[in-house]
Amino acid sequence: MNTPKFLNLTVFLFILSFFLGCTLKDHVQPVSIPIGGLASLTGNWSSLGLTTKAAMEIAEEDINAYFSGKHSPYRVSVQAFDTRLEADKAVDSFTSAAGTGTRFFIGPQSSAELATILPLTAGRTALVISQGSTAGSLAIADDPVFRFCPADKIEGAAIAKTIYGLGIRGLVTLARNDAGNVGLQNATGNSFASAGGETQALTPYGTAVSDFSTQLADLKARILALTTTHGAGKVGVYLASFDECVSLFTQAASDPVLRSVRWFGGDGVALSAALLADADAADFAIATQFMAPTFGLPDAYKTSWEPLMVRIKAKTGIDADAFGIAVYDAMWVIAKTIEAGHGVPADLTTLASLFTTQANAYTGATGSTQLDSFGDRASGSFDYFGLEKVGSVYQWKLAGKSE
Template identity: 75%
Template sequence: MNILKNLTVYVFVFILFLFAGCSVDDHLQPVTINISGLSSLTGNWSSLGITTQAAMEIAEEDINSYFAGKGSSFRLSVTGYDTQLEAEKAVGFFNAAAGSGTRFFIGPQSSAELAALLPLTSASNSLVISQGSTAGSLAIADDPVFRFCPADKIEGAAIAQTIYEQGIRGLVTIARDDAGNKGLQTSTGSSFSTLGGTVQALTPYGTSISDFTAEIAAIKAQITAFTTTYGADKVGVYLASFDECVALFKQAAADPVLSSVRWYGGDGVALSAALIGDPDAADFAISTQFFTPTFGLPDAYKTAWEPLIARIKTKTGIDADAFGIAVYDAMWVIAKTIEASNGVPSDLNALESQFVTQANAYVGATGPTNLDTFGDRASGSFDYWGIEKVGSVYQWKLVGKSN
C-alpha cells in the first residue's frame, strides 16, 4: 500500500513537473513581429531597393541576436515586396500585408508610392517608414508616416547652392512627373532663384515614356537662349529622374549643344547601376561633368556605416548609400520601440508617440535620427557622386559634399 501511495506521489510530481516544463517552454517561445519592405527590386531605382532589402535582412539578424542576448521574447522577421516603383503595386502589397496583421513597413522608396499609401495608413493601424521619399507635399504632421531622409527643401537648397557656386547663372530644370522628382525640381529651382540665378522650369515628362525627342528639343532651345545671355560656361541643366535618365542621356549625346553645358541630377539616380552600365549614357555624364547628390553619411559615424556598406555589398554587389543605411537605422528604432513598449501597442497614437521618442533618442549609422514636426529627418548633408571611367570600367566616384 505504501509502495502504491509513493508511486502515486511520484507520478503526480512528474506530471506537475511536465506541465511546469511545458509552461516555461511556451513562455520562452519568441513572439515574432513582421516588418514588410516595399522596395523596387527589379524596376526603376532598383539599386536602392536591393540595398534596402539587404539592410533589412542584416538588421533582422543583428536585432534578433540583441534580443536573444537580453533574454527578450521578441524577434523580428522581414518580408520583401517588389513594387517596381509602381504606386498600384505598392498599394496592393501594403493592403495584403496590413490585412495579415503587419504593423511596420519600411518603404516605399518613392514619393509617388508613398502618396498613394497615405490615405490607407491610419485605417491599417500601421507605421510606414520611408527611406527615400523627399516630396515636400508629404510633410504632414500627426500622420503615421515617417521619413528617415531629409525632405526636398533641404536637398534642393544644398544642390542649388553648389550649382550657383560653380558659376552657373542660367539653369534649365526638368523632372519625371512624380511627386518626389517634381518636388526636387521645384525646391532646387526656387533656391537657385533666391540666390540670384535665372531658372527655366520645363514641363515634367510622363512616367512611362522612352522617347525623349520632345524633351531634348525643349532643353536645347533653353540652353541656346541662356547661352546667348550668359555664355555656355554659365549654363546648366538640372534633371530630377530615375533610371530613365539613361535613355535621355543616350539621345542627348547625339547633340553637341546638349553636351556643351554642365548637367546635374536629383537623388533618384545616385549610384545607379543602370547608368554606369550603359557606355553611351555614362560617357555623356562624364563629358558634361554630371553629378548627383545623395543623402550623405557623416564622417563622425564612419566606424558604424563603413562595415554595413561592406556587408551589404557582399550580399548585393552594390555600394549602399545613406538612404540604404537609413533602413538599418529605421529597423533599430522599430526594435527599440518594441522593447520600450514590451510589444507593439495596439493603439496607433501610442505606437506613433513611442516611435518618435525612440527615433529622437537614437544615434545610428547615419548619425542622430531626430525627426522634425512632420516626422521627417530633421537635418542632413549630401554627398555628390559623379562617374569616371577606369580602363574600360565605368564607376561612381565621390566628387564633393554639400556645405
C-alpha cells in the same frame, strides 16, 4: 551543527525553481513581429530597392541577436515586396501584408508610391517609414508616415547652392512627373533663383515616356538662349529623375549643344547601377561632368556605416548609399519601439508617439534620427557623386560634399 530539514528543503526548492525557470525561459517560443519592406527589386531605381532588402535582412539578424542576448520574448521577421516603383503594386503589397497583421513597413522608396499608401495607413493601424521619399507635399503633421531622409527643400537648397557656387548663372530644370522628382525640381529651381541665378523650368515628362526628343529640343533651345544671356560655361541643366535618365542621356549624347553644358541630377539617380551599365549614357555623364547628390553619410559615424556597406555589398554587389543605410537605422528604431512598448501597442496614436520618442533619442549609422514636426528627418548633409571610367569599367566616384 545539524541543518534543519525544512531549511534544506527550502534551499532545494529554490535551486529547483531557478533551474526550471531558466529552462522554461529558454524554451518559450518568441513572439515574431513582422516588418514589411516595400522596395523596387526589379523595376526603376532597383539599386536602392536591393540595398533596402539587404539592409533589412542584416538588421533582422542583428536585432534578433540583441533580443536573444537580453532574453527578450520578441523577434522581428522581415519580408520584402517588389513594388517595381509602381504605386498600384505598392498599394497591393501594403494592403495584403497589413491585412495579415503587419504593423511596420519600411518604404516605399518613392513619393508617388507613398502618396497612394498614406490614406490607407490609419485604417490599418500601421506605421510606414520611407527611406527615399522627399516630396514636400507629403510633409504632414500627426500622420503615421515617417521619412528617414531629408525632404526636398533641404536637398534642393544644397544642390542649388553647389550649382551656383560652380559659376552657373542660368539653369534649365526638368523632372519626371512624380511627387518626389517634381518637388526636387521646384525646390532646386526656387533656391537657385533665390541665390541670384535664372531658372527656366520645363514641363515634367510622363512616367511612361521613353522618347525624349521633345524635351531635348526644348532643352537645347533654352540652353542656347541662356548662353546668349549669361555666356558660355555659365549654363547648366538639372534633371530630377530615376533610371530613365539612361534613355534621355543616350538620346542627348550626339548633340553638341546638350554636351556643351554641365548636368546635375537628383538623389533618384545617384549611384544608379543602370547608368553604369550603359556605355553611351555613362560617356555622356562623364562628358557633361554630371553630378548628383545623395543623402550623405557623416564621417563621424564611419565606424558604424562602413562595415554595413561591406555587408550590403556582399549580399547585392551594389554600393549602398545613405538611403540604404537609413533602412538599417529605421529597423533599429522599430526594435527600440517594440522593446519600450513591451510589444506593439494596439492603438495607432500610442504606437506613433512611441516610435517618435525612440527616433528622437536614437543615433545610428547615419547619425541622429531626430524628426521634425512632420515626422521627417530634421537635418542631413549630402555627398555628390559623378562617373569615371577606369580602364573599360564605369564607376561612381565621390565628387564633393555639401557644406
